[in-house]
Amino acid sequence: MSLDEYRKREFKQVGQRVRRPDGVDKVTGRAMYGADATAPGMLVGRILRSPHAHARIRGIDTSAAEALKGVKAVLTGADLPAQEDDFIRDVQDNCMARDKALYDGHAVAAVAAVDAATARAALKLIKVDYEVLPHVTDVDVAIKPGAPVVQKGRSLENVPAGMSENVTSHCEFGHGDPAAGFARADHVVERHFRTAATHQGYIEPHAALASVTSDGKAELWCCTQGQFFVRTLCAAIMGMEASQLRVTASEIGGGFGGKTTVFIEPVALALSRKAGRPVKIVMTRDEVFRATGPTVHTSTDVKIGMTKDGRITAAEAHLRYSGGAFPCGTVDMGAQAAFAAYDLEHVRTYGWNVLTNRPKEAAYRAPGAPQSIYAVESVVDELCQHFGLDPIDVRLKNAARKGTKSSYGPTFPDIGLIATLEAAKKHPHYSAPLQPGQGRGISCGFWFNFGGNSCVSLNINTDGTVGVTEGNPDIGGSRASISLMAAEELGIEYDRVRTIVADTSSLGYNDVTDGSRVTFAVGLATIKAAREAVRVMCGRAAKIWGIDAEAVEWKDGAAVPAGPNAGKFPPMSLAEIAAVSFETGGPIAGHHEVNVDGAGVSFGVHIVDVEVDKETGQTTVLRYTVFQDAGKAVHPSYVEGQMQGGAVQGIGWALNEEYIYGADGRLQNPGFLDYRVPVASDLPMIDTVILEIPNPGHPYGVRGVGETGIVPPLAAISNAVSRSAGIRLSELPMSPPRVLKALGG
Amino acid sequence: MVKVRLWGSLRQAADGRTEVEVEARTFKELLDRLGETYPGLAPQIARGVSLSLDGVIYREAWFTEIGPESEVVLMPYMTGG
Numbered sequence: 001m002s003l004d005e006y007r008k009r010e011f012k013q014v015g016q017r018v019r020r021p022d023g024v025d026k027v028t029g030r031a032m033y034g035a036d037a038t039a040p041g042m043l044v045g046r047i048l049r050s051p052h053a054h055a056r057i058r059g060i061d062t063s064a065a066e067a068l069k070g071v072k073a074v075l076t077g078a079d080l081p082a083q084e085d086d087f088i089r090d091v092q093d094n095c096m097a098r099d100k101a102l103y104d105g106h107a108v109a110a111v112a113a114v115d116a117a118t119a120r121a122a123l124k125l126i127k128v129d130y131e132v133l134p135h136v137t138d139v140d141v142a143i144k145p146g147a148p149v150v151q152k153g154r155s156l157e158n159v160p161a162g163m164s165e166n167v168t169s170h171c172e173f174g175h176g177d178p179a180a181g182f183a184r185a186d187h188v189v190e191r192h193f194r195t196a197a198t199h200q201g202y203i204e205p206h207a208a209l210a211s212v213t214s215d216g217k218a219e220l221w222c223c224t225q226g227q228f229f230v231r232t233l234c235a236a237i238m239g240m241e242a243s244q245l246r247v248t249a250s251e252i253g254g255g256f257g258g259k260t261t262v263f264i265e266p267v268a269l270a271l272s273r274k275a276g277r278p279v280k281i282v283m284t285r286d287e288v289f290r291a292t293g294p295t296v297h298t299s300t301d302v303k304i305g306m307t308k309d310g311r312i313t314a315a316e317a318h319l320r321y322s323g324g325a326f327p328c329g330t331v332d333m334g335a336q337a338a339f340a341a342y343d344l345e346h347v348r349t350y351g352w353n354v355l356t357n358r359p360k361e362a363a364y365r366a367p368g369a370p371q372s373i374y375a376v377e378s379v380v381d382e383l384c385q386h387f388g389l390d391p392i393d394v395r396l397k398n399a400a401r402k403g404t405k406s407s408y409g410p411t412f413p414d415i416g417l418i419a420t421l422e423a424a425k426k427h428p429h430y431s432a433p434l435q436p437g438q439g440r441g442i443s444c445g446f447w448f449n450f451g452g453n454s455c456v457s458l459n460i461n462t463d464g465t466v467g468v469t470e471g472n473p474d475i476g477g478s479r480a481s482i483s484l485m486a487a488e489e490l491g492i493e494y495d496r497v498r499t500i501v502a503d504t505s506s507l508g509y510n511d512v513t514d515g516s517r518v519t520f521a522v523g524l525a526t527i528k529a530a531r532e533a534v535r536v537m538c539g540r541a542a543k544i545w546g547i548d549a550e551a552v553e554w555k556d557g558a559a560v561p562a563g564p565n566a567g568k569f570p571p572m573s574l575a576e577i578a579a580v581s582f583e584t585g586g587p588i589a590g591h592h593e594v595n596v597d598g599a600g601v602s603f604g605v606h607i608v609d610v611e612v613d614k615e616t617g618q619t620t621v622l623r624y625t626v627f628q629d630a631g632k633a634v635h636p637s638y639v640e641g642q643m644q645g646g647a648v649q650g651i652g653w654a655l656n657e658e659y660i661y662g663a664d665g666r667l668q669n670p671g672f673l674d675y676r677v678p679v680a681s682d683l684p685m686i687d688t689v690i691l692e693i694p695n696p697g698h699p700y701g702v703r704g705v706g707e708t709g710i711v712p713p714l715a716a717i718s719n720a721v722s723r724s725a726g727i728r729l730s731e732l733p734m735s736p737p738r739v740l741k742a743l744g745g
Numbered sequence: 746m747v748k749v750r751l752w753g754s755l756r757q758a759a760d761g762r763t764e765v766e767v768e769a770r771t772f773k774e775l776l777d778r779l780g781e782t783y784p785g786l787a788p789q790i791a792r793g794v795s796l797s798l799d800g801v802i803y804r805e806a807w808f809t810e811i812g813p814e815s816e817v818v819l820m821p822y823m824t825g826g
Contacts, residue, residue, distance in 0.1 A: 047760060157788055158754050171821065172753030257826020332821040348753070363826030409750050409818035410797035450804055450823050515825025597803040697801065 006696045013488040014700055017637045020047045021479045021498065031251040034207030034223030043112040043210065045271050045281035046119035047264070048126050049291060050101030050108050053135035053357040053665025054148065057099055057128060060109055064125035065217030070118035074126070075110040080270060081239055088236045090326045092605040094360045095237070096267050101130065102150060102325035103357045104666040105290025110233070112271040112279045135357040140194075140299045141321040142166045142356045150325050150355035159259045159352075161525045163531070166355040168327040168433075171335050173408045174316075174348035177301075181314025181324055181346030185305025189382050193375040194731045195714070196658030197297035200364050201649070201677045204253025205288045210268035211278035216240070216639045218269060219487055225259040225473055226318065226512030233503045237266040245269075248503040249473040256475075256649070257363030261511045263292050290671035293362020294659055296321040300375040306383045310394040315339050315348040315407075319372055322354045323361030329353065330361060333448075334368030335406035338376050341395070341417060341438075341444040341603060343404040347675035357665055361512060365646060366447040366707035370653065370714050374732065377443040379717030382728060391442050391719070392605075416629035416693040417444065417603040418669070419591035423689055424605040429625045438611045438622060439724030445604040445711030449698075449704040451596030452511035457502075458486060458529040460588040464575025466490060468499040468529075470522050476706055477638030478518040484634050485523045485700065489530035491557030492574055504540070508593050516704025520695070521596035527699050533590030541572045558610050598697025599704060604628035606647060606712035612725035614743055617736030619721055621656055625687040631695035631703030639705050644686040646709020652678045653710075655715040656733050747775060747811050748817040751786075758785025773807035775817065793816055793822030 019552065021121045025031040062074040078099035082090035097108045109126050110384035132147035141147055142164065149165045182188050208222035218240065224230050227249040235242050264281040272279040283292070301318040317338050321331035331351035338349050349372070384391045399421060406414045423440065424430060434440060457469040468486050472478060483497040490497075513515065538552040541559035545552075551566035552559050558571035580586050609623040626643040633639040656676040660668040669675045694701025714732060722728045727742040746766040756763050760783070767782060769775035775793070780787040795804050797818040802821055803809055811817060 158757075170754050172756075174753060260826065329821060329824065333824065336820070363824065365826045367824060367826045409752060409820060410800045410802070411816055413800040448802060448823055448825070450802065450825060452804065506748075515823065517825070595805055597806055597809075598801055601802075 005699050006507060006694050006701045007699060011488060013484050013494050014632065014634050015636065016484065018480060018484065018494045021483065022474065022476065026721050030196045033253055034250040037209040037221040037250065037280065039209060039211055039278035042278040043114060043275055044116045044119045044122055045112045045268055045279045047107045047108060047267060047281065048109040048123045050097065050106040051103060052130055052132050053100055053104050054150070055101045055130040055138065056133060057097060057101060057108060058131055059129040060107065061127040064518040065111055065122040068118065068122050068125060070114040071111055071122045072114070072277060073112040073265065073271045074693055075270050075274060075687040076108070079274070080237060084134045088233065091233055091261060091728055092237045092266065094261055094326060096155065101438060103351065103359050105287065105359060107267065107291060110267050110271055123637055128161045137356050137358055137548065137661040139297055139320050142322060143352065154327050154355065155220050155634040167352050168355060169329065169353045171332045171351045173335050175405060176346030177731065178314040178316045178346045178348050178398055182305040183442055185313040186308040187383060187386055188303060188305040189379050190301065190303040191379055191730055193300045193302065193378065193386040195298045195371045195374060196356065196732055197294045198290060198653050199294045199675065200254070200256035200258035201259055202254030202256060205283040205285060206264055206292060206367055207282040208263070208265045208268040209278060209280040210272040212269055212273040216244055218245045220245065220265060220269060222247065222265050223250045223252050223253070223259060225255040225475060227473070227504050228509050229260070229512045230262055230265055231243060233262050234266050234269055244584060246503055246505040247672065249501060252473050252475050252513060256365050257367060257514060258293055260309045260363050260514050261293065271471055277567040285672065286670045289675065290667050291359055293360055295364045295390040296323045296361050296368065296371065297326070297659070298482060299369040300372060302375040302379045304379045304383060306387065308387050310389045310397050312342060312344060312398045315344055316340065316374065317372060319349065319351040320354055321351065321368065322356045322358065324358035325355055326360045327353060328361045330368040334372035337369035337446050339407035340446040341400055342398045342407065343400045344407060347409065348405045350519065354654050366648065366709040369447055370650065370711045372444060372727050374714035374718065375712050378718050381441065381592035381715070381719040381722070392421055392430065396421050414696070415601060415603065415715050416691060419693055420605045420627050420629055420691055421601050424627045425689055426623060429623060430596055434503065434609060437724060438609055439720040439722065440606060440609050441718065441720030441723060442607050442714045443712035443715035443719060445606065445708050447516065447602050447708040449520065449599040449602050450517055451599045452515065452517050453509050453595045454521045454525040455508035455510055455593045456522060456525040456529040457507060457588060458526065458533050459593040460574065460578045460581065461531055462578050462581060464496065464578050466492065466497045468497060468526060469502045469507055470499060470567050471502050471507045472513040472518045472522055475634055476642055480517045480520065480638060482523060482526050485526050486530050489527050490534065490574060491554065514603065517599065518704040520599055520698055520702050520704045523634065523702055524698055528592035528594070529590040531590065532592060535584065535586060536588050536590065537574065537577045538579065540577050544572070544583060545569045600631065600695040600697055602629060602703055602705065602708040604712055606716040608716045608720050608721040610717060610724050612721055612739060614725060617740035619734060619739065621683055623650060623684055625689065626709060627689045627691065628705060628708055629693050629703065630705045632692055632701040633690050634702060636690060639690055640688040642705045643688045643709045646715050647686045648678055648683060650710045650713025651683065651717060654714045654732055654734060656735055658733050747815065747817055749775065749779065752819065755786060755789060759783045770811060771807060772803065772809045772811065774809060795820040795823045
């Protein structure tokens with residue numbers, strides 16, 4: 001994608017806070033979520049899960065379950081095909097264990113029965129012969145030679161010899177000579193940090209309804225961030241052709257990255273094929289926590305040197321990430337993102353992915369970046385405190401800018417970090433007085449953003465309305481933003497456009513809704529599809545007028561003669577052209593299919609005020625402001641919602657949320673009572689400041705906003721806590737017991 | 746010839762260098778030449794890589810043209826949430 005897409009323009013629709021298209025359905029309960037799907041003759045699917053963190057499966061006796069009245073199918077890993085591709089095999093083995101249970105909650109068998117009670121009874125009749133194996137759930141233990149090995153033979157060629165077999169990959173980024181840079185520093189700080197695994201915490205548990213017919217066709221309804229990717233994975237696991245499997249995405253009750261893969265969908269399909277009837281599986285919350293995809297948990301060492309006037313002379317980080325029992329590449333992203341906000345002459349990051357007996361990691365907003373940037377921004381803040389320097393001034397002095405050789409390699413083109421920092425510095429929040437015992441922290445954040453495969457079909461209806469068909473589940477307002485961009489380009493009102501999300505048989509391939517890509521990439525495809533429809537409509541008007549198509553242009557929602565030489569004709573509106581479309585050549589549509597690049601990286605800055613209760617260890621967030629570059633905010637309310645949502649999830653990560661494993665390797669807190677996410681009463685209003693620095697890679701200047709917002713809160717709050725309570729915690733979450741311990745209580 | 750910057754852990758697969766030169770006019774040619782010239786890079790290229798061209802990150806786009814003065818950086822395949 002070229003970087004000359006952007007054209008400055010005056011917007012009429014884009015930028016308006018229009019009514020959300022899914023609002024009525026959601027507040028009235030009509031919206032169809034995954035668990036709302038139903039089919040005649042539907043069976044209930046249930047999954048048996050391992051109670052052991054690590055165990056060899058010596059055998060599974062399903063005979064009693066199969067004999068139970070009302071049971072129509074029983075499934076184990078032996079029913080699924082062997083896979084040659086590592087990636088597909090890992091996905092499949094995570095959905096249904098083959099010869100080893102790799103974590104507490106790992107699926108080992110499943111049943112389909114006529115009702116839930118029968119299905120539950122059948123699970124109790126399945127006899128699994130486990131050989132319990134030593135387990136390891138902590139990254140710092142798993143990386144040591146001699147630790148229990150989760151999976152043998154999974155190390156890539158880039159892993160140095162002599163490391164534990166749990167180390168599956170290694171990466172290194174950076175440039176310059178850090179040792180020389182540290183020698184020039186007036187002060188060097190080196191610290192060790194740990195972050196807990198957290199869950200995306202979406203409200204809607206995973207749900208899937210599968211129906212496989214005897215002639216090999218299948219339908220799958222599920223809640224997902226990417227129905228096309230679900231089709232790819234399930235077709236591979238089921239040995240089906242893509243054309244024979246139609247996947248329809250339901251309305252989605254949150255995803256945040258956690259619904260970018262499959263967990264129960266192949267199981268429902270396999271049970272349906274075996275039973276010859278539709279099968280529906282809905283996860284319980286316990287299952288969501290134990291057996292979907294939380295984040296990596298991490299252990300990081302960061303070393304930064306600074307001169308007394310605040311110039312960073314060198315920086316280095318060692319990152320150890322664990323994405324659970326299967327290899328994952330999240331550490332690559334964390335290592336690249338760690339120092340992205342800084343213009344550094346000497347910088348190096350090293351990363352290792354380590355297997356542990358935990359669930360297979362799934363993406364979570366800006367995967368890998370919050371953890372590494374938390375560690376970096378904490379050390380930068382400690383250096384600011386050491387020298388008595390203003391933390392925004394120090395970041396401005398060292399900020400990455402156009403021409404900076406980034407810490408991960410490329411030289412930055414135009415980026416918005418300095419503008420974002422300057423906006424934060426002059427905001428009233430930054431200079432507002434604090435009361436005794438209160439502390440203020442700031443942090444920068446960064447995410448890459450990307451585009452990806454996108455298909456849009458745009459149909460001009462004969463009554464002058466417009467239907468847009470796109471292929472990405474709407475997890476953050478994309479139907480509204482896509483309708484706004486279509487209306488803008490066509491010159492009609494937003495209310496005349498309706499955008500729907502297509503199933504996999506109705507449109508070409510669309511990448512998953514992730515990477516902050518949809519408003520950017522699908523929006524770009526929508527604009528191009530609208531331009532194609534405009535071209536057709538101009539051609540129809542030209543035929544009606546009897547002039548060349550080149551002599552017609554589109555202005556304010558109507559075809560008009562391009563100039564005085566084209567003739568004098570009154571404008572023909574979209575509705576007028578559409579009304580006679582059958583007579584002038586047939587239905588009018590535009591479509592566009594593209595793999596979009598040019599997303600443009602994103603920076604954000606957060607300011608937070610907190611107060612630590614030194615008797616209880618509880619941290620109260622008093623005030624919070626998010627600054628982020630949106631390129632162009634297509635629907636500002638949704639953009640603000642993304643920024644607020646990211647901040648709130650980051651606040652939870654910083655203060656309370658964590659996967660807690662017992663000595664037995666079992667998850668201790670698989671529910672929202674014990675896994676504490678922030679609720680509205682815990683929080684102040686999250687204020688937002690949207691900056692609009694146009695992205696040259698998008699016709700309207702749009703850049704993604706969905707992920708960067710979760711990156712800064714971890715360090716911003718930690719930095720605020722250090723200034724409130726006089727303690728520098730180096731492990732997340734900063735839960736009350738951990739704060740009290742640090743205070744010496 | 747196009748200069749390609751590699752990330753540090755690929756050094757051992759490229760004769761100890763983090764910047765290599767190959768003859769290529771497009772991303773596809775560049776990836777093919779890299780794999781042929783440095784077979785140690787082939788497994789990583791097969792697993793997936795992104796490319797940055799003059800600071801803009803591309804995840805695929807075989808036929809993206811590369812100018813002789815372009816800055817090209819090989820990166821891991823981008824993933825998001």
